[in-house]
Amino acid sequence: MKKQFTMHILFIIFFFYSFLLSEDFVKEIDFEHIDYLEKTIDSRPMVSPQAKGTLFTINGAFSGHLTSKTIDIEIFKFPAQEDIVEKDIELVFIPPGEFTMGTLENESGRQRDEGPMHKVTIKSPFYIGKFEVTQAQYESIMGTNPSKFKGDDLPVDSITWSEAIEFCRKMSELTGSKYRLPTEAEWEYACRASTKTTFFWGNDFDESYGWYRKNSGGTSHPVGQKSPNAWGLYDMCGNIEEWCSDWYKKSYKNKEHEIDPQGPSSGTLRVRRGGCWQHSIFCLRSGNRFYFEPDERSSQIGFRIVREVNF
Ligand SMILES: [Ca+2]
Ligand SMILES: [Ca+2]
DSSP states (O other): OHHHHHHHHHHHHHHHHHHHHSHHHHHHSOHHHHHHHHHTTTSOOOOOTTOOSSEEEEEEEEOSOTTSSEEEEEEEEEOOOOOEEETTEEEEEEOOEEEEESOOTTSTTOOGGGOSOEEEEEOSOEEEESSOOBHHHHHHHHSOOOOSSOOTTSBOOSOOHHHHHHHHHHHHHHHSSOEEOOOHHHHHHHHHTTOOSSBTTBSSOOGGGOBOTTTSOSSOOOTTOSOOOTTSOOSSSBSSEEEEEEEOOSOOTTOSEEESOOOOSOOSOEEEESOOTTSOGGGGSTTOOEEEOTTOOOTTEEOOOEEEOOO
């Protein structure tokens, strides 16, 4: 029995290293990633989410040392994608990775629905809008503009969740790519851009990153005027709130480690994220959650789109 176990482990080690050392594979990876894997082999090795270039990750588990208890190893790799533009909408490539969703209990302004903190793996890379969808973009696809505040470069507002979904459907039809709203987990992952702090730049609010109650003058502003986050996304903090695809549930209870979570399977309210021109700084925190009736309109709410990555 012991011998069989040892053979099994040896086979896995052989498979693992022969795969890593195969000429084609080595050509495509840089050794920074190899070091990263070796250093983190005792935990769950994941590629750095900031990394651009050819990425790969290991899915499965090293639950101890490689030579003790090791189970299925699945290795997959994918080429990093360039950022793209479709129908005049700029999209930023977001690589897969892992982050902690939710907020610390002592975070200033924190509400109960932001906990408990839990690990989330974003296994599927995606593109996300560099900016909120503007009124010019919305009107060119939908032929209407229901916004309260008017301006081509302003984010569209006062749209229902279903209208945001319809926009994605039409974008998909026009381009042949699959467009949709971000899941709540994708939104927070993209917003945090590897940060764990209250805001994506630190724990203290900084007006240079977001439009909110005290600097907005009571209106939304043209997209992209404030500083972006580390992944180049603008207005993830403030300006207009953004619909997510998930039903809202008032807690992350019983969630320990989720992979590409899609939210509850049913509900009555949809998630909106990021805070807006009318909110206090507490609503603009990366982990803040809010919700709204999906058929209602608000001059606080617009959206940003996700495009799936095809391999
Ligand atoms: Ca926003
Ligand atoms: Ca909240």
